[in-house]
Amino acid sequence: MSNCMTKTDSEVTQAARRESFRRPHYEVVPGKEKYLLKVHLPGVAKDRAEITIEKDQLLVVGRRKTQAPEGFKPVYEELARDDYRLQLQLNVQVDQDRVEAQTENGVLTVTLPLAAASKAKTISVE
Numbered sequence: 001m002s003n004c005m006t007k008t009d010s011e012v013t014q015a016a017r018r019e020s021f022r023r024p025h026y027e028v029v030p031g032k033e034k035y036l037l038k039v040h041l042p043g044v045a046k047d048r049a050e051i052t053i054e055k056d057q058l059l060v061v062g063r064r065k066t067q068a069p070e071g072f073k074p075v076y077e078e079l080a081r082d083d084y085r086l087q088l089q090l091n092v093q094v095d096q097d098r099v100e101a102q103t104e105n106g107v108l109t110v111t112l113p114l115a116a117a118s119k120a121k122t123i124s125v126e
Helices: 009-018
Strands: 026-029 034-040 049-054 057-062 083-089 100-104 107-113
Touching: 034 057, 034 083, 049 100, 049 107, 057 107
Parallel strands: none
Antiparallel strands: 026 034, 034 107, 049 057, 057 083, 100 107
16 A cells, blocks of 8 residues: 555546635726736736636636745735736637737736627618
């Protein structure tokens, strides 16, 4: 009998579910050609933000990295140390090849251009 334990896929999935996430504040600005998604991720560096689009699901994950000096014991913390996770269902088709993202001052802005099939078409009546 071995003392070595290996984790099964279900154990790994359960461990991931226990990971602590907070839902960030976000805004959606609709437009005729594109949608803008602004996600507030304070404390998240540009290289620690991930955006995934799969089918009609958009997932934004922001991982905070906080390092306190050795021996530091906070008296009060205003922001929790949890990472951020936002999952939204897209109700329009997005041109995934043209999606862009940039971050400035803790706000991640994702530009979601509409696919040609999703754009409104005006039909003249004769």
